[in-house]
Amino acid sequence: MTTGSKEQKRIAIIGAGPGGLTLALILQRHGIQSVVYERELHDQSHERGGSLDLHEESGQKALKEAGLYDKFQTLARYEGEDFRVLDKSGNIYIDDEADTEPDGAGARPEIDRGVLCDLLLQEIHADTIKYGYKLDKAVTLENGMTELQFENGFVDTVHLVIGSDGAFSRVRPLLTDIDVEYSGLTMIELNILNAAANYPELAAFNKRGKMFGLDDHKAIIGQVNGDGRIKVYAAFRIEKDWLETSGIPFNQPKEAKERLLDIFQDWDEQLKDYIRFAEDALLPRRIYMLPIGFQWNRNPGVTLIGDAAHVMSPFAGEGVNMAMFDALELALAIARHNDDFSKAIEEYEEIMYASSSEKARDSDYSLKLCFSDNAAANLAEFMSSIIDQHNRQ
Ligand SMILES: Cc1cc2nc3c(=O)[nH]c(=O)nc-3n(C[C@H](O)[C@H](O)[C@H](O)COP(=O)(O)OP(=O)(O)OC[C@H]3O[C@@H](n4cnc5c(N)ncnc54)[C@H](O)[C@@H]3O)c2cc1C
Structure with missing residues (x-):
């Protein structure tokens, strides 16, 4: 599917995250060359973020088009769908064990971000990606x-x-003056390495997937990763400058962990073990979002995918799925209109706006639910209503 004698117009993708890599690969499979500029000196996906669940209608669909679905199946962790929800006293509200057999119907198997990016990188021609190129201005x-x-x-x-350069995109200013806003959520990331061997009781308590401890507008979240670590998030619905005003010395991990334990002092001891047993490295993060339903002024030579287009809180687990869905839709639109990028952009953006605004609303709803009064009970009620609805269909 090349353009024959016509010279291929030049396409640049900014950012080699899951979105940018998926886009480059699907374009490549359609005989369309692109160049990917990435600011880091080498791929850093393993150091960034934990396990992601890939949804059938988005992330998995993109992997099928990228020719990687079978390889993905050999790496996917279906057991990672285990899900527990507790309140601060350790009362259990949800305790779902995943079916480990891939049944293909609505399953959302897990894969680590680094493993997913490796999968994509192995197929992309090496000279497509230019590392050490940080876009300053477009x-x-x-x-x-x-x-x-x-x-x-x-x-x-x-x-x-x-x-496809993420939440703080340097391409976005070409299209709009609108910028990301603080979502009201601050998360501290910690890691318990080799959990099953080092802390078997906590590993058994967590089970094979995610554990959400929710109460008092705070959360302790544990998530098993493919390399055996439990990635932990202490999360707070809190004002934007809390990281500074809290006085917690995040660069002095031992003391910072003590201070975090003080904040959760009336929480169940096993939930506090997620902080106690973590390595001495904490990564504080404010979570930003774009306005729900955000759209920009169309430009025939510029568009956005993934977090650059619609960054949202991670509470609907949609971020990476949306990035890969956008990549799929944009690549297919470019393949359909390789001689008319403005047509390709128009078709892609209409599809993307519809899907991303719906997911951004879901994500905002779940964020508010997870940090509401009686959050564990509310989340359990919400999830059972979704299951009832699903069963009725
Ligand atoms: C704590 C946390 C937990 C999350 N959990 C989940 C989850 O469970 N499920 C889920 O689906 N999503 C989750 N997400 C969201 C998910 O990580 C993102 O939505 C997803 O990574 C977006 O992919 P992307 O390719 O659009 O952008 P990114 O992954 O942000 O990649 C952007 C790339 O662009 C590069 N870049 C940035 N600026 C420049 C520049 N100026 N020049 C060149 N390169 C640049 C970066 O180095 C990076 O490689 C989570 C996010 C956070 C913060």
Whole structure:
């Protein structure tokens, strides 16, 4: 599916996260070349973030189009769908054990972010990705092309630029003045390495997937990763400057952990073990979001996918799925209209706006639910209503 004698117009993808890599690979499978500019010096996906569940209608669908579905099945962790919800006293509200047999129907198997990116990277021609290219600024030229200015001094000019450079996109300002806002959620990431061997009781308590301890507008979340660690998030619905005003010395891990334990002092001891047993490294993070239903002014040579287009809180587990769904839809639209990028962008953006606004609403609803009064009971009630609804269909 090449353009024959016509010269291929130049396509640049900014950011080699799951969205950018999926896009580059599906384009490549359609004979369309692109260049991916990534700010890091090498792939850092293993160091960034934990396990992700891939949904049938989005993440898994994109992997099918990328020709990676069978390989994914050999790596997918169906048992990672185990899900427990407790309140601060240790009362259990949800205790679901996953079916470990892939049945294909609505299953949401887990894969670590690093493993997923490796899968994509193994198939992408090595010279497609340029590491160490941090986009500083993008400028629309009079002829409609975009000039990309990188921090290392390199300048490129392309017909189509796709921002897949995450929440703080440097491509987005070409399309809108709207910027991300603080979502009201701050998360502290911790890690319990080799949990089954080092802390068997906690590992058994957590089971094979996710554990949500929810109460008092706070959360302790445990998530088993493929490398045997439990990734832990202490999460707070709290004002934006809390990381500074709390006085917690996040660069002094031992003391910071003590201070976190003080905040959760009236919580069940086993829930507090998630903080106690964690390694001495804490990663505090404010969670940002774009307005729900956010759209931009159409530009025939520029578009966005993934977090750059619709970053949302992680409480609907949709971020990576949406990034891969966008990549799939955009790649297919470009393949359909390889000689008319503006048509491709128009078709893609209509589909993306509809799906992402729905997921952003879901994500906002779950965030509010998980940090409401009696959150554990509310989440259990909500999930059973979804199951009832599903069973009635
Ligand atoms: C704590 C936390 C937990 C999460 N849990 C889940 C979950 O369970 N399930 C789920 O689906 N999603 C989850 N997410 C969201 C998910 O990680 C993101 O939605 C997903 O990674 C978006 O992919 P992306 O490719 O759009 O962007 P990113 O993954 O952010 O990738 C952007 C890439 O662009 C590069 N880049 C950035 N700026 C530049 C620049 N100026 N120049 C060049 N390169 C640049 C970055 O280095 C990076 O490689 C979570 C997020 C957080 C913060």
